[in-house]
Amino acid sequence: IPNSKFQKITRFKIQIFKQKHKGVSGARNFGAKKAGGDILAFTDSDCVPEKGWLKNIVAALSNPKVGAVGGGYSCGIDNSFWQRFSCEELKFRRRKMKRFVMTALSNNLACRKDLFMEAGGFPVKFPVCEDMFLTYQISRKHKLLWLNNNGVRHHFKTNLMGFLKHQFFFGKESTKFFLYNPDILQAGNHQGKELHIAIITSVFALAFLILYYFSLLQVFFVLFVFFLLFHFLVYLRFLFYLKKNGFNKLNL
Numbered sequence: 489i490p491n492s493k494f495q496k497i498t499r500f501k502i503q504i505f506k507q508k509h510k511g512v513s514g515a516r517n518f519g520a521k522k523a524g525g526d527i528l529a530f531t532d533s534d535c536v537p538e539k540g541w542l543k544n545i546v547a548a549l550s551n552p553k554v555g556a557v558g559g560g561y562s563c564g565i566d567n568s569f570w571q572r573f574s575c576e577e578l579k580f581r582r583r584k585m586k587r588f589v590m591t592a593l594s595n596n597l598a599c600r601k602d603l604f605m606e607a608g609g610f611p612v613k614f615p616v617c618e619d620m621f622l623t624y625q626i627s628r629k630h631k632l633l634w635l636n637n638n639g640v641r642h643h644f645k646t647n648l649m650g651f652l653k654h655q656f657f658f659g660k661e662s663t664k665f666f667l668y669n670p671d672i673l674q675a676g677n678h679q680g681k682e683l684h685i686a687i688i689t690s691v692f693a694l695a696f697l698i699l700y701y702f703s704l705l706q707v708f709f710v711l712f713v714f715f716l717l718f719h720f721l722v723y724l725r726f727l728f729y730l731k732k733n734g735f736n737k738l739n740l
Contacts, residue, residue: 513610513618516594520604528604532595534643538562544638545598555630556599556623558592558678560585562639570651574644580729581682589634590627591677594619596640599626616658617665620679624672634678659687682722689719 505522507515512532520528527549531537548557560582564571594610597619607625610618623632645651666673693715700708 511612511615512594513612513614517609517612520601520609523601526601527598528601529598530594530596531640532642535595535640536565536642537596537640538638541638541640544635548633548635549598549600551631551633553631554633555603556592556597556626556632557635557638558589558598558623558632559596559635559638559640560593560678561596561642563641565641565643568646570646570648571644574651575642576730576733577726580726582678583729585634585636585678587634588627588631589678590624590632590675591620591672592623592632592634593678594622595642596638597623599623603630614661614665616661617669620665620672620677621669624669624675624677659690663687663691682726686719686722689715689722693719 503522505519507518510518516530527546529542529545545557548554561575561578564575603626604622607622609622611621612618614621626632645654662679693712696708696712696715699705700712
């Protein structure tokens with residue numbers, strides 16, 4: 489932090505703790521135990537909260553019925569193509585988020601400390617969706633409020649290869665997570681139904697392609713084409729969404 493900016497925040501008591509690397513969930517749990525306040529607020533190292541972020545969270549949690557507060561992204565870290573595209577893809581999937589939800593993101597999350605501890609903190613065994621697991625435990629007993637206009641700016645991937653690698657990794661690990669936690673998939677979550685449909689159709693398309701390759705049965709090829717087309721229909725809706733919102737120059 490530049491000295492000029494640091495001097496502006498020195499009126500607050502800031503403590504920095506270090507531990508040996510135990511993963512992001514382990515680090516968050518460690519920080520939560522060290523925190524002395526009643527409210528825990530989480531964001532990530534690649535995110536920048538918007539002005540008034542904490543103020544809005546505190547206001548929402550002034551309602552004793554609300555146990556946690558979540559939100560999405562406001563935009564990318566700059567106005568470059570992949571920052572805008574990635575953010576719009578997420579906004580598309582979350583465009584129908586309700587006021588009270590079942591899960592939330594760890595990079596834009598706040599909750600009461602006692603509820604965090606009661607839920608067991610972030611599970612360390614999941615490389616992704618650990619935030620989904622925690623917030624689902626909280627929302628089953630308490631209200632989880634989604635603040636649609638209290639986003640954070642995020643450092644998204646900067647090129648097509650980075651975007652595709654991230655999508656593949658996240659889709660693969662999310663699938664594993666939902667196999668262990670089908671109740672969270674059925675309950676509805678912040679990922680959006682479009683992502684789940686895209687993952688399922690991709691898996692079926694790949695499976696039928698492999699079956700066709702080894703058997704040469706025409707029925708497997710037909711099923712492969714069917715699921716592949718269904719998969720692209722999901723993204724076609726996204727392209728219409730982009731055009732509707734003025735994002736019609738895909739300057740790849």
